[in-house]
Amino acid sequence: MAALSKILRSVEGNRLMFWCPGCDAAHAVRVGSGSGWTYNGNPDKPTFTPSILFNPGGETPGVPLCHSFVTDGRIQFLGDSTHPLAGQTVDLPDFDAG
Numbered sequence: 001m002a003a004l005s006k007i008l009r010s011v012e013g014n015r016l017m018f019w020c021p022g023c024d025a026a027h028a029v030r031v032g033s034g035s036g037w038t039y040n041g042n043p044d045k046p047t048f049t050p051s052i053l054f055n056p057g058g059e060t061p062g063v064p065l066c067h068s069f070v071t072d073g074r075i076q077f078l079g080d081s082t083h084p085l086a087g088q089t090v091d092l093p094d095f096d097a098g
């Protein structure tokens with residue numbers, strides 16, 4: 001695992017990891033060739049498309065459903081998220097702040 005910036009880390013398997021302030025947990029997205037998300041290449045103000053959905057359907061008990069867009073270093077939580085930041089847009093936090 002390597003720090004690309006204060007808010008973004010790279011992990012094995014062409015994945016990038018950020019700290020989600022809604023879940024208070026790290027999320028990873030797969031980027032690059034083949035299936036996965038597109039990444040704007042800016043570790044200080046990352047943008048991933050399309051939207052990111054964790055725990056779809058709330059299938060893992062005790063873990064929030066988390067649906068977001070990460071754009072220019074900010075994370076917009078969609079209204080179907082089940083944590084307290086649903087519907088809000090906030091800056092991605094420093095990884096170590098989590």
Ligand SMILES: [Zn+2]
Binds near residue numbers: 020054
């Ligand atoms: Zn989350």
